[in-house]
Amino acid sequence: MSENTAAVLTARGVRKTFEAENAPVRALRGVDLTVDRGEFVALMGPSGCGKSTLLNLIAGLDTADEGRIMVADEEVTGRTEDDLARLRRRHIGIIFQFFNLLEGMTVLENVALPAVIAGRKRRMAETRARDLLDLLGISDKAAAVPSVLSGGQRQRLAIARALANEPTLLLADEPTGALDSDGGAEVIELLTRLHRGGQTIVMVTHDANVAHAAGRVVRMRDGRIAEPQPGDDRVGPASAASATIGPASPAAAGAS
Numbered sequence: 701m702s703e704n705t706a707a708v709l710t711a712r713g714v715r716k717t718f719e720a721e722n723a724p725v726r727a728l729r730g731v732d733l734t735v736d737r738g739e740f741v742a743l744m745g746p747s748g749c750g751k752s753t754l755l756n757l758i759a760g761l762d763t764a765d766e767g768r769i770m771v772a773d774e775e776v777t778g779r780t781e782d783d784l785a786r787l788r789r790r791h792i793g794i795i796f797q798f799f800n801l802l803e804g805m806t807v808l809e810n811v812a813l814p815a816v817i818a819g820r821k822r823r824m825a826e827t828r829a830r831d832l833l834d835l836l837g838i839s840d841k842a843a844a845v846p847s848v849l850s851g852g853q854r855q856r857l858a859i860a861r862a863l864a865n866e867p868t869l870l871l872a873d874e875p876t877g878a879l880d881s882d883g884g885a886e887v888i889e890l891l892t893r894l895h896r897g898g899q900t901i902v903m904v905t906h907d908a909n910v911a912h913a914a915g916r917v918v919r920m921r922d923g924r925i926a927e928p929q930p931g932d933d934r935v936g937p938a939s940a941a942s943a944t945i946g947p948a949s950p951a952a953a954g955a956s
């Protein structure tokens with residue numbers, strides 16, 4: 701049944717207020733958003749408009765005050781911590797600006813960890829982790845610790861880890877925000893390639909050039925989804941004719 705539904709994410713009337721020292725901060729004031737299977741959406745908007753809050757609620761890392769969020773036909777709102785953890789393992793991959801890698805583990809162990817936590821045999825988890833590192837062009841770094849990697853490689857590693865359990869939805873919160881332009885380009889090239897392979901992605905970004913890689917731009921303002929601007933809703937790089945980023949071969953991603 702779920703296979704017939706185009707929407708991978710639905711948010712309806714989502715509200716979130718934080719209790720701050722002086723006055724409450726109304727971070728989300730009624731957000732409606734639908735993302736279809738296979739879409740690559742760039743979420744843009746000024747600092748403080750609620751982008752990270754929305755991503756965290758979608759991922760079940762924080763809870764909404766009001767409204768409803770569905771991911772892959774599963775209700776995210778109103779669930780227990782245990783349910784949310786299971787839902788995240790099953791459906792959500794998330795990457796952040798500052799990578800959140802485990803420095804005491806090797807590159808391979810970082811990628812294998814989510815699958816091991818999800819209950820898979822270590823050898824199977826490591827086999828899949830090797831495949832992912834291969835796909836992402838960092839397999840020669842499998843035995844290294846993350847700290848020897850470049851910024852772009854570190855974020856590619858974080859993406860590999862986020863993909864370990866084949867998530868329905870990949871969430872990215874300013875994934876290029878801490879990278880130089882080369883590192884940023886590597887990450888965007890990779891996300892574009894994953895999107896072409898059918899991965900659904902919601903990516904927060906400040907950068908219009910980065911947003912350009914996505915098929916659709918959604919703008920937020922003051923805790924709400926804002927009116928689209930001309931050109932926001934266009935055919936993205938999933939269609940080869942309109943590709944804005946170079947060849948998506950593994951070799952291209954691996955070289956640098």
Ligand code: ADP
Pocket residue numbers: 718719720725726727745746747748749750751752753754
């Ligand atoms: P963005 O990611 O768009 O920059 P955020 O979602 O991080 O914005 O924040 C939205 C608003 O909510 C901001 O005013 C921020 O200061 C506030 N906020 C976010 N998280 C918290 C928190 N844990 N406690 C209090 N205020 C918060």
Ligand code: MG
Pocket residue numbers: 751752753
């Ligand atoms: Mg943010």
